[in-house]
Amino acid sequence: MSTSSHSHTADAHIHHDAHHHEQGFWSKYVFSTDHKVIGIQYGVTSLLFLFLGFTLMMIMRWQLAYPGEPFPVIRFVLPIGIIGLLTMFVSGFKPSLGTTVGVLFMAMAALVWYLATGEERMPMGIMAPEYYNSLGAMHGTIMIFLGVVPLGVGAFGNYVMPLQIGAPDMAFPKLNMMSYWIYLVGGIIMVISFFVPGGAANSGWTSYPPLSEIATTGQTWWLVGMVFLITSSLLGSVNFIVTILQLRAKGLSFMKLPFFVWAQLVTSFLLLLAFPPLEAAGILQLLDRVAGTSFFLPSGLVISGEKLMNAGGGTPILWQHLFWFLAHPEVYVLILPAMGIISEIIANNTRKPLWGYKYIVYSALFIGFMSFIVWAHHMYITGMGTTISAFFQTTTMIISVPSIVILTSLAISLYGGSIRYNTAMLFALAFIPMFGIGGLTGLPLGLATSDLHLHDTYYVIGHFHYVVAPGTIFALFAGIYWWFPKLTGRTMNETLGKIHFWGSFVCMNFIFFPMLIQGMAGLSRRLYDGGEQYSHSANVIYLNEVMSIAAWVMAIFQIFFIVNVFLSMKKGKKTTDNHWEATTLEWSATTAPPLAHGNFVTLPTVYHGPYEYSVPGAKKDFTPQNEK
């Protein structure tokens, strides 16, 4: 949707710049090799996937709050449908923005209706246990691999990074296009897996064997989908690194790079080097499932009273090592781009240089390196022995230091600034304490003694959701509000934005803080009934309802965001190229929106650091990087 509306503004530029040759519709918007178009494609697709992941969870949350009660399809579908119909009605069913939004809501209603009905999935309207497991596994998979990473890296990285370094495009535009399409195929495979016999993968996003190896066909689809996603990220990361190392504008030395670019660089290295072991693991699991090998299956396995007829000799722990070798660096893939976005916004809105830029950069590099040697802190209860466990506890404590350095630097950056409280900044400000909670609650998980109690409880779920939901997702929202004027030449509505922010901020905490409490009481994660049958959870079980209601209310506040995006694209206030009076190249050296094909009229030359705000003696309170 946003691609086509973006096209109007882009078109306008085509007419201004007669020297830009006309391209056909397909090569311009669909099979485009322009990093900006690809960035938008990534953005739209990943937002839709985020939405799907959230929808799955909204349905699950009914089962958690009211286990065993039939899902009230009408109560969920009707309001969404009515909003859709009303919007279409108000816009007179003509092909217009309003109608598009209406259609979108109608589609959403149909999706919820599909997911929450059907004899196999919801017998008598009550969620089947296997289906609960599918929803949970796919929620995790979709949120991480199809939502947050493609949004933070594929969309923001692709769109912003080349502009920030003054490059005409990515180093390999065709690979860039391929990377998007392979990602899309991977995503479609994941979605199709909901329709195969037995439903989608249901062994958690971690796919631990032996469970995952005896699971229904959905797991095979999951593995094939993952191979596509890994291939896509491989192409993307090679492209990012080469672009950053080779295509920086004249004068843009490494220590003049905006931190966002650094974050993308480290992230790309993580994707490049951490994903292949998961690919290897995926291949081995696939062979276990389809070729009868026993890489992850021990000898003498008995399932439902029957001995499994396989050669045996494998070990499930091997999978865990290979999986976490990726999945720990993956959390930094989720968080580093977010930190990059936040740094840009905070420096600009405090009108001060980023405090400790150098330390932030070194910390990011150190995180990148360390994240490869902490993975087994997810495996303390496998009984790997005290020596190995001591090693991983130590590295885990060490890696928490640079994260704290970054967060502290961001917080100190606020000190003494005259802060502009726009929506992007509000999200950025909220990021600091929310990510802080996420990070600090991680420390007890990094120490074997406390982890024995907390492992696989809702405490873990609470911990990492604080990192990724009010943490990373807030940063991604901030980024959307922040770069919207560059994308479209218009600003987003501040009132709608603030309603969106405060609503989400309050709800997020009502969703995730109770999880920490439940987890400390010992309530396990991945429980089909939310822990109802356990006496030790009796005191905290009421929180399930609180969390569910908060999740549904939060969905309502997202409507303000959706409406805001569409409304502002058409009717938002027109603005200048450098709406925020920022210093980095994407604001001062390009037009808004950037040229339809190509980025700069002439490639910029850089003279200044990335955050020269309020420099004493300067003409203005900001000095663009490319100004002499």
Added chain:
Amino acid sequence: MQIPYTSEHHPETGLYNAKLGIWLFLASEVMLFGALFTSYILLRMGAPTWPHGWEILNIPLATVNTVVLIASSVTMVMSWASLMMNDFKKYKMYMGITVVCGLIFLVIKGFEYAAKFEHGYFPSTNNFFATYFTLTGLHGLHVIGGIIVNAYFWGPGSKMWKTEPQRFVNRIEVAGLYWHFVDLVWIFLFPSLYLL
């Protein structure tokens, strides 16, 4: 607007884009095969019994294959060197030999596989064969990929020599780096699967 450093070297890194790109790609390949080798070591160490490769696998055939693959790496370098010396005819010849060597490798591998199947050895037989088929199979896929690329540069892709010679030489260099890597993987696979 033209992308800088597609064929000329970057002053700081000393590389053109594709060369840096292929090095990064190979780094990720090292992680892929590294993970598989590690799995192999762990499985073997954890197993109560594990057959010796030389008891079951065909060492003469694998030795021939090793020689063939090393030869193809040499001719790959020669094809690139020929282009550097402006000798397109020689390039064609050496690249042709490289492709043929790759094919010979695959054919021999095919015979090896067929013999195993005939004896009733499959990936599902035990973890020794599971590892053997997985590692050599994945390596075989890499060989196939390399052959396709090299054949393309030998045939239709070589037209670029007339239009953008420097870029074409770079492409051969990049393809060569990949081919050497595939060769190198085999040099690790041969002793660790067949001789240990």
